[in-house]
Amino acid sequence: MRYVHYCEPCDARSPERATDHEAKADRAAHRRRAHHGLRPTDRIEEIPGPVAIAVSAAWTIFGHAVRSGARRLATSEAVRQVRASAYWQQAVRLLAISAGVLVLGTVAVHKML
Numbered sequence: 001m002r003y004v005h006y007c008e009p010c011d012a013r014s015p016e017r018a019t020d021h022e023a024k025a026d027r028a029a030h031r032r033r034a035h036h037g038l039r040p041t042d043r044i045e046e047i048p049g050p051v052a053i054a055v056s057a058a059w060t061i062f063g064h065a066v067r068s069g070a071r072r073l074a075t076s077e078a079v080r081q082v083r084a085s086a087y088w089q090q091a092v093r094l095l096a097i098s099a100g101v102l103v104l105g106t107v108a109v110h111k112m113l
């Protein structure tokens with residue numbers, strides 16, 4: 001999870017921070033510097049990381065599967081989004097490479113014996 005401070009009047013956005021505490025420090029510094037210590041309409045937002053996105057997508061898929069069944073799942077928007085994501089494509093590539101390495105290893109060992 002990443003944290004970002006947004007200031008609406010300034011339309012300003014702090015860099016993404018690893019902790020809520022760092023984002024609050026950004027907010028305090030911005031309030032001092034740009035608003036003379038006053039409190040503008042601002043907020044700290046949580047930005048989900050790749051794991052949180054994957055878990056959220058998995059929950060969406062699970063909930064969708066429970067409600068509508070596996071047949072409709074194959075055409076669902078959630079599955080389409082997961083398949084279109086870079087993480088999914090990378091996982092498929094790694095799986096294909098791993099399978100290729102396994103096949104080559106098996107063939108090499110078989111030839112040696």
Ligand SMILES: [Zn+2]
Pocket residue numbers: 007008009010011012030034035040
């Ligand atoms: Zn501001």
